[in-house]
Amino acid sequence: MSALANLQQHLNRFWTLPHHENAALNTKLKEVQSWQQARLERTHSDLFEQPKNQLMADYFLTQLYGGDEFKVLAEQLERILPKAQKLERLAKESSLEAGSMGIQAAILAVELDLHLAEWLLAQDLPVNEENMLAAYRAVDEADERRVQIGNLKEVCYRTDKHLNSFMLKKAFTLAKGTAYRYNFQPLYDFIDTGFKAMKPLKSVSSFIEPFCERELEIIDEVHDTDNGGKPTAFGV
Numbered sequence: 013m014s015a016l017a018n019l020q021q022h023l024n025r026f027w028t029l030p031h032h033e034n035a036a037l038n039t040k041l042k043e044v045q046s047w048q049q050a051r052l053e054r055t056h057s058d059l060f061e062q063p064k065n066q067l068m069a070d071y072f073l074t075q076l077y078g079g080d081e082f083k084v085l086a087e088q089l090e091r092i093l094p095k096a097q098k099l100e101r102l103a104k105e106s107s108l109e110a111g112s113m114g115i116q117a118a119i120l121a122v123e124l125d126l127h128l129a130e131w132l133l134a135q136d137l138p139v140n141e142e143n144m145l146a147a148y149r150a151v152d153e154a155d156e157r158r159v160q161i162g163n164l165k166e167v168c169y170r171t172d173k174h175l176n177s178f179m180l181k182k183a184f185t186l187a188k189g190t191a192y193r194y195n196f197q198p199l200y201d202f203i204d205t206g207f208k209a210m211k212p213l214k215s216v217s218s219f220i221e222p223f224c225e226r227e228l229e230i231i232d233e234v235h236d237t238d239n240g241g242k243p244t245a246f247g248v
Contacts, residue, residue, distance in 0.1 A: 019112040020093050026086055026119045031126055040129040041122075042080075043139040048125060049073050051246050055230070059222055064212040068219050071209035075118065075202065076164060082118050088198035089115075110170045111203035117163040124160060127151045141246060145234060154235040161224050161231075171206045172216040 031038040052073065053060060060069035074081050128147040137143040188200060210216050230246060 018109075019089070019115060022112070022116045022119050023086060023089055023093065026122065027090070029123065029126060031129070037126075037129060037133055040133045040139070041126055044125045044129045044132070044144075045077070045122075047139050047144060049077060052077070055226065055246065056223060059219065064214075065219050067209040067212060068216075071205055072164075072223075075205055076114060076167065077118065077121050082122070085115075085198055085202060110167065110206070111199060113163070113170060114167045114202065114206060117160070117167050120156075120160050120163060124153060124156055127153060144246070148234050152235070154231050157231050158228065161227050165220050165224050167206075168210070168216050168220045171203075172210055172213075 031041050053069075056069070059065055075085075128144065128151055131147045131150050132139060132143060135143075137146075188204075192200070213219055234246065
């Protein structure tokens with residue numbers, strides 16, 4: 013299956029999620045996503061605030077972590093993908109695969125937070141740390157959260173590999189004018205944003221490894237009900 017066909021399947025799944033037709037659930041999901049983004053910024057403040065990491069942190073929070081910006085991208089992709097076969101001839105398959113994986117990771121983030129939002133809405137609870145902890149444990153998707161972290165790591169290493177290949181990077185750069193001319197700008201820019209975010213990094217591992225290590229620790233802490241029922245405040 014081509015990268016773009018695979019991407020179309022991910023988008024089809026995204027548009028079947030129930031919050032698109034449920035205003036109350038959509039509002040609760042946005043509250044959960046805002047809380048999650050703020051939590052990530054607090055937990056990883058030392059990592060995110062390093063000058064070389066700031067573009068990468070922004071890429072994580074705005075591109076790979078769903079939210080309104082991702083929905084706009086999904087709407088744009090929905091319009092262009094049926095006619096996007098030309099793009100597969102313009103850009104290397106590996107770069108499209110990296111972009112497709114990034115979008116898949118963003119959709120998984122939406123799905124997992126949607127399950128939290130559904131539980132909170134059913135219990136008529138506001139979004140705060142105590143209730144988020146209860147929601148995490150009630151929904152009980154620790155394994156799925158670990159998959160999410162693994163996917164983020166894979167996206168970063170695949171994108172970094174592409175960025176560090178002169179031939180692949182050159183081919184992608186040369187495709188920009190044609191991609192824009194055929195209105196493939198949203199997908200091109202999503203992939204290009206990842207490249208630009210990683211460019212200041214000497215090695216992507218210096219960002220993604222400590223990020224993933226801490227997030228996996230937090231997953232264990234949150235789901236460890238034998239430690240008195242209280243994790244270290246979601247890693248803060």
